[in-house]
Amino acid sequence: MPTLSNGSSPRRQGAHFSSPVPEGQAQEEQAQQEQITQPSVEATGSLPALTGGKLSSRSAQVTHMAKNKQVKHRDKKASKRSRIFAALIAFIMVAALGIFVWKVALPELSRANSDTQEITAGQQVTVTIPDGAGAQEVAKILFENKIIATKSEFLNQVKRQDAEQKIKSGIYVITTGTKPADIVHLLISGPNAPGSGFVVPEGYTVSQVADLVQDYFGISRDDFLNQAKASNYVADYPFLAGAVDANDSLEGYLFPKTYTFTESNVTADTVIRAMLDQFETETADLNLDAARITLNKRYNLNLTNEQIIIMASIIEREALTDDDRPKVASVFYNRLYDDMYLQSDATLAYSLGREATAEELSSMTSDPYNTYAFKGLTPTPICSPGYASIKAAMDPAATNYYYFWITSDEHVFSETYDEHQQAIENAREREAASKQ
Template identity: 45%
Template sequence: MADPRNPRGGAGAGQGRPDRTPRHSRQQGRRAAEAPCAPLARHAASQRAQAPDRAAPPRRVASGATTRRVSERTQAQTRSRGAVRHPGSGGPAAPSRLPLVVAAVAAVAAVVVACLVVSRCAASPSDAPSQEPASGEVEIQVAEGAGTDAIAQSLVDAGLVKDSATFTKAVMAQGAGQSLKPGTYRFAAGIPVTQIVEQLVEGPNTTSNRVTVPEGLTVAKTAAYVQDALGIPADDFVAQAKASNYSSDYPFLSEAADDSLEGFLWASTYDFSGKEVSADAVIRAMLDRYVTATASLDWQSGEAALKGAYGVDFDDYDVLILASVIEREAVTEQDRPLVSSVFYNRMRDGMPLQSDATMGYVTGGEVTADDLKKESPYNTYLNKGLPPTPICTPSIECVQAALNPQSTDYLYFLIIENGTYSNHTFSRTYDEHMAAIEQARQDQAP
């Protein structure tokens, strides 16, 4: 719209608002749901296989060598003394039974020692000494598809739980076996295992390998967020972000103009912990999120209603373009359907949109009066209809507003957010609009 401090001639539909704090920062708690982790095979077998390493000393301590040595010594003594006679016996002396007794005792000892060895080998893995307890904070990675037992082993290795069974029992007690989410986690040493399970159900609690992309960004600005969060060079991201690279997998991109992905890189929080991180992977995740977010929209019915009410023949891509302009012009939830109605009313009446925001896409920032005189397909002061592509990625609320505008007879709007001063005025005539601008100037005068 026209700047209330420097009004321009002609009908100004709207002034592209400057970049504001991303909606994500004002709407805390928005999370992307992650698919539950599939359970993996248990590790008990491998732990049992390792148990013999903890066996008792070699069994040669109880071997037959001791018995043989005792028997030979006893036999030597027997030979030197002659036959042993029992008192009162008048017959030949009976052979000595001492070697047999000693051999029996040694055999029993061997069995006892063997039982001890077997007992130690058969001990439960949970009886084995655990890792040293963690100290400070510990970061662990839960890979995509990791099951309860794999996660338990990671926690044991990190010293956060004493054994796998402790974690497994806590998971079972909370019924969380299918709800543990992949990602990067940071836990304080000594945290109760129940809290570990609760966090794994809630999702990652760190920003490592995560990127949050707010609504209203262009592809170039999205690339900057991705570079800062994931280390992917912005130039590589922009070079990869071409509709032709993905139209075979995402047929709706066949409508995209200028080979552009503007409008489709959906705003959300993305976690790539345990996954491949590349420009291609990030773009595919964003396109997948676009599909999910817009799946419930009734595009066809909305477009038919728009044609009947305003005489516009819009397809899905046209709706997305207008939604992106609404995203850059509207500020509040109440603004969106009203701003949408202004644009549809102007198109119905053969008027240009006159949105500064569309030229802001070209300048990359503020728009001056001179900018609005420059020829560009994005100059909606000089050209009627929509710009050729979306000018940012809109929120789902703006797409809904573009599909279902409020029914009004407004042709102008003035939206100002300047510190503590707020003005959201919608007008039916140019004179009303200019009066609103003048009033805003007076209200902000020193």
């Protein structure tokens, strides 16, 4: 039924009361009514009957009304019982649904949406990444195998490294508690399970490679680190001369790649030589000497080949995508040209073995890897850079950038400090708005 503008129901059409009937007309109609023969019904009970066992028209009318009243009474009772029964059925169905939601649906939904769990670090787990698996599916596999504590952090790292389309399928052996960033590096590099090749991800340090070697080959971590000295290999690999002069470390030169060994007795020396051979092969088409001359002309810097690798390692740890690497390189070279601090968080993180706090960045002024306190490059590379980072260090983009703000969602480069601060503020506002 349509409603009026004030919310009440509209009145029915027509008058509610009949118009008055004139007295003469009323008497005439009454006389005519008395002449009409009323329909008869069978007499029942003790009602007064007329001749022939028929009820008078008035008595029949009363009887008919009484029967109708009884039927209506029975109908009301039946209707009431139907409503009660329907309500009872509805209550039972709602109760059953509530129990199902409480006992089954909610726990399943909670488990499905749960993004955090406790894990036991240090255990090796073998997982298979299916062909064509996306980041969400990979995160689920890692989470269900208790390799990662949170899916969201892993997915953020995939986004930060632009790795969605780079994850390789296959069988992996992953240690529980490994940093999500390192897991992403591994998944980009390729399967590392026995028989699938030995994988060294981009951005790994000598210390991390030692852990991989121990896990994969069973070679003692300490034995590998003791062998990984530049002085042990400089005679065969002249490009290590600068590393010997620095701190005799092979940091930066154990090239990230997937390696296959056919020898039955693999040693630390075997692994190291394979990686140094790969470094030499990968950089054969990169003329470091020519790059030094170009960089000197552009930035008035007299760099050594070793320092170009140092720069490449910093770029490797700071940039998230290959497209960003030349621009990140330009920021650091512009700062060196203007005698500014590099202010890279990654350099002190290398020295500490973990992310540095803001307080440590400002207070650890005696650590030469703190580029907030020391100008210039670090004493050694801070990781093994990939080909793209080495190329960016040799040929940075031509920009006037001095700052960058890179997160999983933001890749902003700025020429001035004010622009940089505004970029950070804008990014935080967007992040806050996205959470509302």
